[in-house]
Amino acid sequence: MLHFKLSDRYFISEDLHGFATKLTEEGVFPRRLDLLFLGFGYAVQNQLPLANDLKKRDLTQVGPSLDEDDRFAYEALTAWYAKKLGVTELSDDAQLLDLFCRVGIAGVQALQKRWEGKGKSQIIADVLEKLALPKESGSDSAL
Amino acid sequence: MDFRRLTLKDWLVYGGELTLNFPAFQPGSNLIVIHGRNGYGKTSLMRALQFVFHGGVNRDDLADSWNEHARAKRQGRLEVSLDFVNHSRTGRIVRYVDFEPRGSASRPTLGVKLFLNDHEELDQVEDKIQQLIPRDCGQFVFFDGAEITRYARKQHEDGVREAIEQVLGIPAVRNLRTDLTRLISVLEDEQQDMLRAKGMADNLLERLQDLRSEEASTRERRTHFTEQRKAISETLDKLDKESGELHAIDAERKRLDDTRRRKADYEERRKTIEANIEQAVSQAPLLLVIDPLTHIIQDMEVKMGTPSRSVRAEHLKVALEELLSHDDCFCGKALDDQAVDVIRTHIAKLDGQITTNVRERGPNITELGSLKSTLKRLRSSQLDGKALVENRARLLDSIEEIEQDIADLEQHLRGHDVVEIRELYQQIGTYKSQSAELDEKIRALESNLDSNLQEQKDVQRQIDEMTIEDQRGTQVTRILGITRKLLSAVNEMVDDLVEGKRVEIERRASEIFHQITNKPQEYAHIRVKPDYSLEVVRVDGSAVENDRLSAGEKEVLAYSFITALNLTGENPVPFVMDTPFGHLDAGHREGLLKSLPNLGVQVLLLATDRDLPAAERDAISSTIAEEYVIKRNQLEARSYFEGAP
Numbered sequence: 001m002l003h004f005k006l007s008d009r010y011f012i013s014e015d016l017h018g019f020a021t022k023l024t025e026e027g028v029f030p031r032r033l034d035l036l037f038l039g040f041g042y043a044v045q046n047q048l049p050l051a052n053d054l055k056k057r058d059l060t061q062v063g064p065s066l067d068e069d070d071r072f073a074y075e076a077l078t079a080w081y082a083k084k085l086g087v088t089e090l091s092d093d094a095q096l097l098d099l100f101c102r103v104g105i106a107g108v109q110a111l112q113k114r115w116e117g118k119g120k121s122q123i124i125a126d127v128l129e130k131l132a133l134p135k136e137s138g139s140d141s142a143l
Numbered sequence: 144m145d146f147r148r149l150t151l152k153d154w155l156v157y158g159g160e161l162t163l164n165f166p167a168f169q170p171g172s173n174l175i176v177i178h179g180r181n182g183y184g185k186t187s188l189m190r191a192l193q194f195v196f197h198g199g200v201n202r203d204d205l206a207d208s209w210n211e212h213a214r215a216k217r218q219g220r221l222e223v224s225l226d227f228v229n230h231s232r233t234g235r236i237v238r239y240v241d242f243e244p245r246g247s248a249s250r251p252t253l254g255v256k257l258f259l260n261d262h263e264e265l266d267q268v269e270d271k272i273q274q275l276i277p278r279d280c281g282q283f284v285f286f287d288g289a290e291i292t293r294y295a296r297k298q299h300e301d302g303v304r305e306a307i308e309q310v311l312g313i314p315a316v317r318n319l320r321t322d323l324t325r326l327i328s329v330l331e332d333e334q335q336d337m338l339r340a341k342g343m344a345d346n347l348l349e350r351l352q353d354l355r356s357e358e359a360s361t362r363e364r365r366t367h368f369t370e371q372r373k374a375i376s377e378t379l380d381k382l383d384k385e386s387g388e389l390h391a392i393d394a395e396r397k398r399l400d401d402t403r404r405r406k407a408d409y410e411e412r413r414k415t416i417e418a419n420i421e422q423a424v425s426q427a428p429l430l431l432v433i434d435p436l437t438h439i440i441q442d443m444e445v446k447m448g449t450p451s452r453s454v455r456a457e458h459l460k461v462a463l464e465e466l467l468s469h470d471d472c473f474c475g476k477a478l479d480d481q482a483v484d485v486i487r488t489h490i491a492k493l494d495g496q497i498t499t500n501v502r503e504r505g506p507n508i509t510e511l512g513s514l515k516s517t518l519k520r521l522r523s524s525q526l527d528g529k530a531l532v533e534n535r536a537r538l539l540d541s542i543e544e545i546e547q548d549i550a551d552l553e554q555h556l557r558g559h560d561v562v563e564i565r566e567l568y569q570q571i572g573t574y575k576s577q578s579a580e581l582d583e584k585i586r587a588l589e590s591n592l593d594s595n596l597q598e599q600k601d602v603q604r605q606i607d608e609m610t611i612e613d614q615r616g617t618q619v620t621r622i623l624g625i626t627r628k629l630l631s632a633v634n635e636m637v638d639d640l641v642e643g644k645r646v647e648i649e650r651r652a653s654e655i656f657h658q659i660t661n662k663p664q665e666y667a668h669i670r671v672k673p674d675y676s677l678e679v680v681r682v683d684g685s686a687v688e689n690d691r692l693s694a695g696e697k698e699v700l701a702y703s704f705i706t707a708l709n710l711t712g713e714n715p716v717p718f719v720m721d722t723p724f725g726h727l728d729a730g731h732r733e734g735l736l737k738s739l740p741n742l743g744v745q746v747l748l749l750a751t752d753r754d755l756p757a758a759e760r761d762a763i764s765s766t767i768a769e770e771y772v773i774k775r776n777q778l779e780a781r782s783y784f785e786g787a788p
Binding site: 001028029030034037038040041042044045068069070072073076077080081121124125127128129 | 420421423424425427428429430431432435436438439443507510513514516517520528529531532536
């Protein structure tokens with residue numbers, strides 16, 4: 001199983017960097033990176049294609065940004081999604097991270113449109129209500 | 144008393160000689176209405192009546208009272224005369240001022256005459272006029288609506304109380320008491336002189352003197368303490384009122400503290416919810432992909448069930464290397480060189496099968512465990528995002544409301560000090576203690592006084608017994624005994640009389656007040672205190688602060704008292720009311736007009752058309768005995784009367 005290289009950096013597209021900064025300053029997310037993660041989840045859930053033709057803007061290093069378990073999850077999901085999209089087999093860690101970020105950017109692009117005109121409270125409500133867990137937990141078959 | 148005719152000669156705005164005739168009093172038809180516009184001479188008429196009874200114009204101002212046309216001549220007479228009937232006897236007062244030229248001005252000479260039955264001129268004129276309407280009582284007869292509110296003040300000016308008692312006829316009785324006391328003193332002195340002349344009862348006389356000194360001293364101290372207690376009581380009333388207000392402030396301060404605590408509590412809860420929301424937001428990305436994660440784990444578990452070739456080789460290599468580290472085989476037989484070579488060869492073969500290519504490597508236990516742990520954590524998350532958002536919104540609304548309450552309370556409490564409240568309560572406590580101490584002292588003094596008076600009686604009785612040894616002594620003692628009994632009876636009578644008059648005034652004033660007031664269901668009656676100051680009492684028994692009464696209500700209160708005073712007095716006299724309705728609304732005015740026919744005396748009502756509009760005048764027309772209109776000849780600058788159309 002491939003893994004993100006801890007010394008590498010996540011990235012977002014240049015045109016979305018301002019949007020991410022705004023949401024961070026307004027207190028919707030603690031970090032720009034958290035928007036990227038949410039974008040990744042949204043893109044996977046909605047089976048969005050990769051974002052291409054973009055100018056990269058670096059974010060934080062992989063190393064300290066997440067705990068190990070969550071990072072493993074994103075790594076596994078990225079590899080799985082790559083297969084789903086029919087992307088050529090991933091050859092190295094750098095490619096895995098690149099794919100993760102492009103999926104995330106695709107999701108953030110969609111979220112930007114979704115949240116146009118909305119304020120902090122409305123965005124948070126959208127995030128939480130969209131993700132409100134049912135009272136009963138899901139199947140435990142994977143556990 | 145009835146007024147019958149008022150004659151003016153060159154008085155103020157009235158040039159020449161003019162006469163107003165007043166019909167005799169008839170019950171139910173006692174109003175004499177004199178209409179006049181502002182500046183035409185209504186007040187001049189009232190001043191004429193005041194002048195004829197009491198003078199009251201400074202010598203320097205007499206010329207100003209003289210009509211200007213007459214004054215221009217520098218010589219002549221100003222005169223006001225009033226014909227009246229009092230206790231069925233006719234009389235006339237004539238008060239005049241003769242002016243003689245002196246230099247560029249005129250020198251006035253005042254004069255007054257009083258006639259009985261038209262022809263009999265009386266002496267001691269001013270004294271006799273005083274008996275008709277005492278000077279200090281004029282304020283209760285000549286009724287100025289603009290100044291009437293002073294009657295409703297809590298404390299009367301010096302002399303007003305005496306004036307009120309004069310109307311009630313109380314001074315005569317008090318004078319009798321004074322005379323009797325003086326007589327007793329004279330008789331006792333004579334008694335004591337007799338005994339001293341005989342050289343008798345020195346010790347008794349001395350003892351009596353001591354007792355009387357003690358009595359005077361005790362009374363003085365009692366008066367002093369009583370006044371102190373009264374002052375404290377008044378201060379306590381004020382402080383109680385303040386404390387009531389400050390008590391309310393204190394309660395509000397406590398409310399503010401409670402509200403602040405509630406806000407702090409709500410803020411804590413808000414922080415908790417915000418933290419939960421933050422946690423929920425941070426979990427959101429992975430929550431979106433629970434299903435894919437589940438599939439990934441399931442795939443991994445399948446692959447783990449059939450490990451890859453490389454993984455198998457790696458596992459086998461580890462086992463063989465473990466075997467080489469021991470001298471014996473797992474079966475217990477020793478490993479010889481040939482066996483070791485075989486094992487090493489096999490290890491080399493396995494090396495060729497092991498790959499570091501992660502694509503060829505299957506999932507490992509650690510990675511699978513991590514993913515499963517993550518999925519478990521996500522599934523077991525108790526955070527309900529929607530509920531969190533709703534709870535936070537409700538909490539923010541509550542906090543906003545509380546902040547508004549706090550702002551309102553802080554605004555209201557601005558300027559009030561906690562220390563101020565505590566100090567006030569301390570003050571009240573101190574004053575109450577002082578008042579209780581004074582009560583105790585006064586009780587002790589009264590007890591001493593009772594004992595003193597009893598002992599005086601005993602000593603006096605012994606002196607009486609010793610005095611009756613001769614004829615003169617017997618006579619003096621006998622008269623003394625009678626006089627003392629008379630004084631005791633008069634004392635009781637004075638107290639009863641004063642209290643009876645007060646109660647009577649209170650009753651009449653309350654009746655009149657209740658007829659006129661706009662709040663008959665709120666105001667129960669008027670209270671007349673022993674010093675004749677007034678209070679309005681509500682139906683619940685509480686008193687209305689005079690400052691809380693409107694100007695109109697004060698006028699009604701004063702009017703009720705004055706009319707009641709007149710009716711309760713020894714010799715009711717006519718009322719003269721000059722524009723009395725200034726502060727009254729239509730309701731009060733109507734009530735007052737309706738009460739006028741019930742006053743039992745003539746009422747001279749000097750009114751503008753605003754005081755007595757046509758409709759209201761028509762409503763009381765049956766009670767009007769006579770009506771005049773003051774007219775003004777503007778070319779000649781003089782006023783005159785006409786009968787009303």
